[in-house]
Every structure is written in C-alpha cells, then in structure tokens.
Amino acid sequence: MTKYPFRLLFHSFSADSHADPFYDISLPMLLELLKTIRSCDLGFLPIISIDDGFLSSFEIAKQLRYASYDVELFMITSRIGSSGFLGVEQLMELHSLGVEIGSHTHTHKNLSTVDFHTLVSELYQSLRCLQEIFPQKNSFSLSLPYGGFTPMVLDYSLTCYSSILSSSPFPIPFCPNLVPRFPVHSRTSVTSVLSYLRGSPLPLFKLRFLSTFLLRLVLADSCYRSFKSLVLRTNSLDIV
Numbered sequence: 001m002t003k004y005p006f007r008l009l010f011h012s013f014s015a016d017s018h019a020d021p022f023y024d025i026s027l028p029m030l031l032e033l034l035k036t037i038r039s040c041d042l043g044f045l046p047i048i049s050i051d052d053g054f055l056s057s058f059e060i061a062k063q064l065r066y067a068s069y070d071v072e073l074f075m076i077t078s079r080i081g082s083s084g085f086l087g088v089e090q091l092m093e094l095h096s097l098g099v100e101i102g103s104h105t106h107t108h109k110n111l112s113t114v115d116f117h118t119l120v121s122e123l124y125q126s127l128r129c130l131q132e133i134f135p136q137k138n139s140f141s142l143s144l145p146y147g148g149f150t151p152m153v154l155d156y157s158l159t160c161y162s163s164i165l166s167s168s169p170f171p172i173p174f175c176p177n178l179v180p181r182f183p184v185h186s187r188t189s190v191t192s193v194l195s196y197l198r199g200s201p202l203p204l205f206k207l208r209f210l211s212t213f214l215l216r217l218v219l220a221d222s223c224y225r226s227f228k229s230l231v232l233r234t235n236s237l238d239i240v
C-alpha cells in the first residue's frame with residue numbers, strides 16, 4: 001500500500017488519570033477507525049502522529065508499527081520517565097521499531113505566549129534531552145504544544161529542528177514549513193477523518209481553522225515585522 005503524508009494526530013488511549021481528558025480516545029474507537037480506513041482502500045495509510053508521550057502510547061505505537069503504519073511520537077522531554085509517561089528504555093525500543101521520536105518542547109508551554117528567553121530554553125533543553133538519548137540521530141522534528149506559534153516561533157524553531165508540526169489539518173498559505181495534522185479526539189467522527197483523508201473540502205470546518213490561524217498570523221506577523229524593523233533602525237543608528 002502506498003503511503004501519503006496525511007497525518008492523524010492522537011494524544012492518549014486510556015481513560016486513566018494521566019490521559020488527556022479531551023483528546024483521549026478508547027482502544028475500541030481507535031481500532032474501529034483504523035479498520036474503516038483500511039477497508040476504504042484509500043491507496044495509502046496516514047502517518048500516525050502522537051503527542052505528549054503518555055504511557056498508553058507505548059503498546060499502541062508498537063502495534064501500529066507491526067501493522068505497517070508510519071508512527072511519530074513527540075515527547076514533553078521534562079516528563080520522560082515520570083509517572084504516567086514513557087521512559088528512556090521505552091523510547092529506545094520504539095525507535096528501534098522505526099517510530100520517529102521528536103520534541104513537544106521541554107515543559108509543554110504554548111510557544112505563542114512565551115518570551116524569547118523561555119522560547120529558547122523550551123526548544124534547546126528539549127533538543128539536548130533527545131540528543132542525549134539518541135546521540136546517533138542528527139535531526140529531530142518539533143510538534144507545537146496547543147498548536148501555538150508566531151512567525152518568530154517558526155523562524156527560531158527551524159534553526160534547531162528539521163520540521164515543525166501544527167495541530168491544524170490544513171496548510172497555512174504563508175507558512176510552507178508548518179506540517180498539517182488532523183487532530184482526532186473522542187468526538188471526532190469516522191466520517192470526518194475519512195473526508196480529510198480523501199481530500200474532501202469540509203468547507204465550514206476548514207473556514208473555521210483557517211480564519212483563526214490567518215487572523216492570529218496576520219496580527220503576529222505585523223508585530224514581528226515592526227519589531228524587526230525597529231531592531232534594524234536601532235542598529236543602523238548605532239552604526240551612524
């Protein structure tokens with residue numbers, strides 16, 4: 001079966017105290033979804049993207065690899081080995097099975113709301129943790145917590161990560177480096193997942209996502225450009 005870069009985004013698969021209450025989906029729901037995807041014979045399998053690194057991701061990621069899915073797992077690196085989250089040994093086992101391990105920042109902050117110092121710290125501390133576990137791996141991807149970003153966050157993240165993944169299913173016109181993912185949660189219908197995988201328009205859904213992102217980006221972009229031009233002006237005055 002040919003693969004195509006459509007990504008489905010998941011978080012946790014058990015209703016325990018460590019699960020994400022909104023995004024948690026049950027195992028029967030996941031199996032039903034995957035069975036339907038297979039039976040539709042789309043001609044490709046979606047990439048399964050899992051955020052946060054909850055313990056329940058371990059068995060699911062393994063089984064998905066055995067079933068020929070490409071799987072990527074994004075860790076909140078400060079949580080590695082803590083209660084309810086995957087530990088180093090498990091990450092190494094998943095990596096050996098072909099699961100792509102990436103960063104979900106160090107402490108899961110919304111990067112669109114933090115100051116520059118915190119942004120640098122979140123990105124670099126997380127990268128260092130992953131490099132210590134996988135010294136032979138020379139690049140990592142970043143999944144944005146809460147899907148939050150600004151043009152500066154994207155610019156800066158790309159200096160230390162090879163790609164940046166959003167929580168929106170649609171590409172953003174002037175952010176070609178942002179990789180879309182379709183978030184699946186407990187109320188997501190199988191029909192909407194299939195519509196997405198078939199490339200159906202989903203007009204209202206798409207409009208809602210795009211309008212929010214575009215508004216946020218236009219505002220953030222104009223602030224960022226003003227900031228940049230101010231810095232340039234200040235520098236040139238210094239030179240004069």
Ligand SMILES: [Zn+2]
Pocket residue numbers: 051052104108145146
């Ligand atoms: Zn998250």
